[in-house]
Amino acid sequence: MKALATKSAGSDVANGREAALFRLRHVGKSYRMGEIEIHALAGVDLDLFGREFVVLLGASGSGKSTLLNILGGLDRPSTGTVVYRDHDLTQADDEGLTRYRREHVGFVFQFYNLIPSLTALENVALVTEIAIQPMDPLQALEMVGLAPRKNHFPAQLSGGEQQRVAIARAIAKRPDILLCDEPTGALDYKTGKLVLEVLELVNRELGAITVVITHNAAISAMADRVIHISSGAITGIERNAARARPSELSW
Numbered sequence: 699m700k701a702l703a704t705k706s707a708g709s710d711v712a713n714g715r716e717a718a719l720f721r722l723r724h725v726g727k728s729y730r731m732g733e734i735e736i737h738a739l740a741g742v743d744l745d746l747f748g749r750e751f752v753v754l755l756g757a758s759g760s761g762k763s764t765l766l767n768i769l770g771g772l773d774r775p776s777t778g779t780v781v782y783r784d785h786d787l788t789q790a791d792d793e794g795l796t797r798y799r800r801e802h803v804g805f806v807f808q809f810y811n812l813i814p815s816l817t818a819l820e821n822v823a824l825v826t827e828i829a830i831q832p833m834d835p836l837q838a839l840e841m842v843g844l845a846p847r848k849n850h851f852p853a854q855l856s857g858g859e860q861q862r863v864a865i866a867r868a869i870a871k872r873p874d875i876l877l878c879d880e881p882t883g884a885l886d887y888k889t890g891k892l893v894l895e896v897l898e899l900v901n902r903e904l905g906a907i908t909v910v911i912t913h914n915a916a917i918s919a920m921a922d923r924v925i926h927i928s929s930g931a932i933t934g935i936e937r938n939a940a941r942a943r944p945s946e947l948s949w
């Protein structure tokens with residue numbers, strides 16, 4: 699992270715509370731399409747704290763993926779700042795952002811994006827080869843309950859199993875933040891719940907901030923905090939008194 703600009707974190711430990719790991723201030727993202735300017739995000743202020751499980755809830759087109767992509771260093775905001783620890787990601791050059799993603803961010807998408815010609819273990823190992831303090835790839839597969847399938851290719855695994863390999867791949871680098879964009883969107887009810895159980899387990903055991911985008915309001919019950927987003931703005935943040943277990947959810 700050496701190439702990233704640094705910023706003082708001194709003012710952020712408010713009233714003895716834990717300092718936020720991520721601080722987003724006035725984050726906006728606009729796209730120009732000919733004459734029209736689309737405001738995907740408009741003035742988002744958000745802090746994310748270590749170990750928390752956050753559900754990002756909003757209608758289609760509300761800006762959820764845009765926010766996730768900015769948090770993950772896949773995209774840059776048009777305005778505002780994103781500070782990770784004491785690094786201002788908005789000041790980072792491309793190389794700095796690549797290193798940030800590689801070393802600190804795990805991504806899980808709706809479609810698993812596994813490499814078809816590699817086994818489950820090889821898909822995970824691909825990431826651990828370039829990480830700083832990775833897990834043993836087999837340990838990552840064990841966490842998601844798929845060690846017995848380590849030599850299977852993606853085509854030999856069900857959708858839910860492929861998603862669990864994708865989660866193993868995302869966590870094997872021991873990320874500070876795990877960003878999940880509709881991770882159960884392509885799965886049936888039972889398999890989707892199993893994947894949520896795996897996400898809950900890795901959040902609890904590894905402590906990575908876990909952000910899950912969903913359209914499914916029932917999933918909010920398993921979060922520490924639920925962030926509602928509408929038309930590119932945060933319209934409300936709720937804190938659950940207790941996290942529901944994924945097995946208790948129904949939709």
Ligand SMILES: Nc1ncnc2c1ncn2[C@@H]1O[C@H](COP(=O)(O)OP(=O)(O)OP(=O)(O)O)[C@@H](O)[C@H]1O
Nearest residue numbers: 729736737738756757758759760761762763764765
């Ligand atoms: N690359 C882009 N170019 C132009 N407009 C974009 C681009 N990416 C996103 N948008 C627009 O920004 C807005 C927010 O999109 P975003 O994908 O963040 O929403 P979302 O809440 O994730 O939606 P969904 O749930 O359908 O995935 C939408 O109006 C979308 O069309």
